[in-house]
Amino acid sequence: MKQKRKKVSFDLSEDEVLVAETGSHSLGDAAATGGRLRITNRRIVYQPGFFNFHRRPLEIPLGEVEEVRKDTMGIWPFVILIRTKSGNEYRFLVWERSRFLGIIRSQLAKQPPAVVVHRP
Numbered sequence: 001m002k003q004k005r006k007k008v009s010f011d012l013s014e015d016e017v018l019v020a021e022t023g024s025h026s027l028g029d030a031a032a033t034g035g036r037l038r039i040t041n042r043r044i045v046y047q048p049g050f051f052n053f054h055r056r057p058l059e060i061p062l063g064e065v066e067e068v069r070k071d072t073m074g075i076w077p078f079v080i081l082i083r084t085k086s087g088n089e090y091r092f093l094v095w096e097r098s099r100f101l102g103i104i105r106s107q108l109a110k111q112p113p114a115v116v117v118h119r120p
Contacts, residue, residue, distance in 0.1 A: 017041045020103045025093040026058070027079065037092055039103050041110065044082065046092065060084060062111050068104050070097060080104075 012018060017040060024037035026046050035048040044065070046058040064084045071081035071091060078097045082090045082104075094100050 012040065013042070015042075019107060020100065022094060022096065022100065027073065027076070027091040027093055037094060037100070039100070039107060041107055044104065046090075058090065060090065062108055065104075065108060068101060068108070070101065 019039045019041060021036055021038040024035060024046065026033050026035065026048065033048050035046055038045045038047070041062075043062055044060040048057070060082060064086070065082060066085045067081070067083040069081050071079040073079055073091065076093055078093055078095055080092050080094055080097055080101060082092070084090075
């Protein structure tokens, strides 16, 4: 008998649109945790799977992304590196890496420019 998988809820704000999602692994210091990587027009969200020890989602607002690029970590050919303006780095193993890099970069290009305040 086939078991039903438990759906993890994912809430969008009123002006937010889900652009893409895929199965992914978050590559941390000690282990890779399986889950879902979602890209919206406002943020990148990683939701760990139900059986993972760490089940807290990670949300990265697109306005906080400094850099997104291919990475291998020396052994993994499908890794995306996301670096935030505060210097945090997150790595995700994604099978369709080039497609997802393109989607993220496309959403980043649509973000309003950052406001720079010059103080005398």
